[in-house]
Amino acid sequence: MAVVTFDGATRRFSPEASPAVDHLDLEVADGEFMVLVGPSGCGKSTLLRLIAGFEDPASGVVEVSGRKPAPGSSSGVVFQQPRLFPWRTVGGNVDLALKYAGVPRSDRPARREELLARVGLSDTANRRIWEISGGQQQRVAIARALAGDTSLLLLDEPFAALDALTRETLQEDVRTVSAELGRTNVFVTHSAEEAAFLGSRIVVLTSRPGRVALDISSPIPRTGISADDIRDSAEYTVLRTEIAS
DSSP: EEEEEEEEEEEOOTTTTOEEOOOOOOEEEETTTEEOOOOOOOOHHHHHHHHSSSSSSEEEEEEEBBBOOTHHHHTTTSSSSSOOOTTTTTTHHHHHHHHHHHGGGGGGHHHHHHHHOOOOOOOOTBBGGGSSSHHHOOOOOOOOHOOOOOOEEESTEEETTTHHHHHHHHHHHHHHHHHHOOOEEEEEOHHHHHHHHHHHHHHHOOOOSSEEEEEEEOOOOOSSSHHHHHHHHHHHHHHHHHOOO
16 A cells, blocks of 8 residues: 555646746655755655645645645654754654653653663663764654654655764664564665665656656665674675666
8 A cells, every 4th residue: 555645746846947846747656765866956855845745746746645645743853964953862852842742741751761771771761862873863853753642754865974884874774674663664865875874765866857767676685684693695796886876
């Protein structure tokens, strides 16, 4: 069953402008980890904003679970920058997300600790945002996005500003969390390596206006394989090369 549906969707930013996305037909299946790859300006982030309900198509249809997407309720979103509230603690940022998700106050402490543990941040709830690293801040942003009662997670180049080692660690974390929770994910990246590592399905877009140039299902198992084994596998090498070519 499709969680996300684009049916002839076109998005342009003014009547005179060329479209960022043009008559796009695309579906994201339940439980799928779809990675969108393409050059700058091809419409990857525009697609994510349409799914999140932050923008509307000029024509065509965009639906999440059969309905027009609504900001804050249709999906959790992780941006390139963490966008945390610096005056709140780590736990306070997660608590705010839980509040907006409708979690009762009495249930929030346990749920907060569960979320922080899931992203590898146990015992950090009382720390200030400026006391943790950029990678840890992005983990808080992921925990916050997971707080809502939604089966869809959208990630817009969330690791682009991080160093290579931190980026690889968080890729591994997101892949593991995705497999454990079974949520549907749409992930935007410029990186063929990141797409090949993370995606159960990879969609490569053309230069603007964004159209589907390549749609690949990954042969790499979602569970039962280590990160090192994935990156050392022939399947990963072939997939990465196909995406980049």
